[in-house]
Amino acid sequence: MSKFLEDMLEQSEAVRTIISTSDVVFEKAKSLNFERVLFTGMGASLHASEVAASFLRYSGIDAESFEMSEIITYSSQELLKRYSTIFLISQSGESAELIRFIEENKALLPSMTLVTNNEKSSAAKAFPDERVFPLFAGNERSMGATKTFVNSIVLTLMISAFRTARRLNFSDLPTRMDEALSHDLSWLAAMLSEKRERILVARGFGIGVGKMARLMFAEVAKLSLIFYSGASFRHGPVDLLADKPVVITMNPKGETYDLMQELHNDIYDKCDLITLTNSREGNVKSIYVSDGLEEVLAFIPMMNLLQKTAEEIARNRGFDPGSGVFGTKVTTKE
Numbered sequence: 001m002s003k004f005l006e007d008m009l010e011q012s013e014a015v016r017t018i019i020s021t022s023d024v025v026f027e028k029a030k031s032l033n034f035e036r037v038l039f040t041g042m043g044a045s046l047h048a049s050e051v052a053a054s055f056l057r058y059s060g061i062d063a064e065s066f067e068m069s070e071i072i073t074y075s076s077q078e079l080l081k082r083y084s085t086i087f088l089i090s091q092s093g094e095s096a097e098l099i100r101f102i103e104e105n106k107a108l109l110p111s112m113t114l115v116t117n118n119e120k121s122s123a124a125k126a127f128p129d130e131r132v133f134p135l136f137a138g139n140e141r142s143m144g145a146t147k148t149f150v151n152s153i154v155l156t157l158m159i160s161a162f163r164t165a166r167r168l169n170f171s172d173l174p175t176r177m178d179e180a181l182s183h184d185l186s187w188l189a190a191m192l193s194e195k196r197e198r199i200l201v202a203r204g205f206g207i208g209v210g211k212m213a214r215l216m217f218a219e220v221a222k223l224s225l226i227f228y229s230g231a232s233f234r235h236g237p238v239d240l241l242a243d244k245p246v247v248i249t250m251n252p253k254g255e256t257y258d259l260m261q262e263l264h265n266d267i268y269d270k271c272d273l274i275t276l277t278n279s280r281e282g283n284v285k286s287i288y289v290s291d292g293l294e295e296v297l298a299f300i301p302m303m304n305l306l307q308k309t310a311e312e313i314a315r316n317r318g319f320d321p322g323s324g325v326f327g328t329k330v331t332t333k334e
């Protein structure tokens with residue numbers, strides 16, 4: 001079994017564990033100021049936080065998510081001071097940018113909070129326990145985050161839900177994740193291995209997940225998957241349909257479901273279109289996933305489905321899923 005597959009199969013258990021810590025999470029979250037929130041990190045950790053940032057904005061709370069490396073060089077401490085809470089997300093707690101960010105912004109430590117899978121990391125040492133939210137994802141072996149990505153989404157949503165009036169029901173999520181991984185996806189892996197453009201489209205809470213899918217395809221399958229938000233795809237990139245690409249959309253029931261359906265109607269005869277959805281109504285080729293989950297959580301099992309596909313593509317292409325060729329799980333050089 002590949003490292004990536006091993007990690008993948010442990011995800012639902014990891015989610016059960018993080019959900020079981022909700023009382024401690026809510027207790028710690030009480031001391032956080034949600035006036036103006038920034039989430040920052042690199043790679044999977046950054047993309048996971050984009051879900052909570054859009055969830056908070058959707059609930060009327062001022063929240064943003066920016067890549068840490070860009071903040072370091074192209075922003076300033078004066079601007080960072082304006083955030084009431086800065087969430088640093090890092091599964092390892094050792095990424096080069098994270099260490100530098102903490103070092104260069106020591107004056108802002110009181111407004112920072114760390115989300116990490118490694119409570120003994122260099123980053124964690126800079127924070128008191130009440131400012132560290134552990135991911136409880138267990139040992140993650142592979143390059144191409146799985147358990148820590150999903151647990152980062154769930155944990156930052158748990159923290160965010162504490163502040164909003166919107167209650168989130170996570171209880172069915174682990175079962176839906178396992179169901180997603182039980183699909184036979186060999187046909188999709190074969191289609192995505194062909195020498196033509198692969199495009200992924202999603203909106204809203206799916207944008208962070210879509211960017212993560214792009215990263216995972218690069219890290220695991222060693223293939224490029226282009227990601228667009230549903231709206232930006234219409235603003236020009238639809239011309240990629242000229243070469244009949246494979247287009248996957250993630251379209252759970254929710255705010256923009258109908259708009260995405262319209263997009264399907266407009267493009268289905270110009271590409272191989274597959275939609276991941278929890279609606280039975282669609283009239284294009286669908287993979288049914290995330291049954292009954294609310295919009296913000298529905299993208300997680302969709303990601304699991306894409307993980308399984310990427311794992312199979314990697315094996316078909318002769319790569320060891322979860323091992324980097326040039327990349328590494330922890331990047332210690334900026």
Ligand SMILES: N[C@@H]1[C@@H](O)[C@H](O)[C@@H](COP(=O)(O)O)O[C@@H]1O
Pocket residue numbers: 041042043044045089090091092093094095098143144145219327328329330331
């Ligand atoms: N190749 C890895 C990515 O897979 C990971 O997402 C990123 C952030 O890692 P961390 O969350 O440990 O800071 O670092 C590396 O570049």
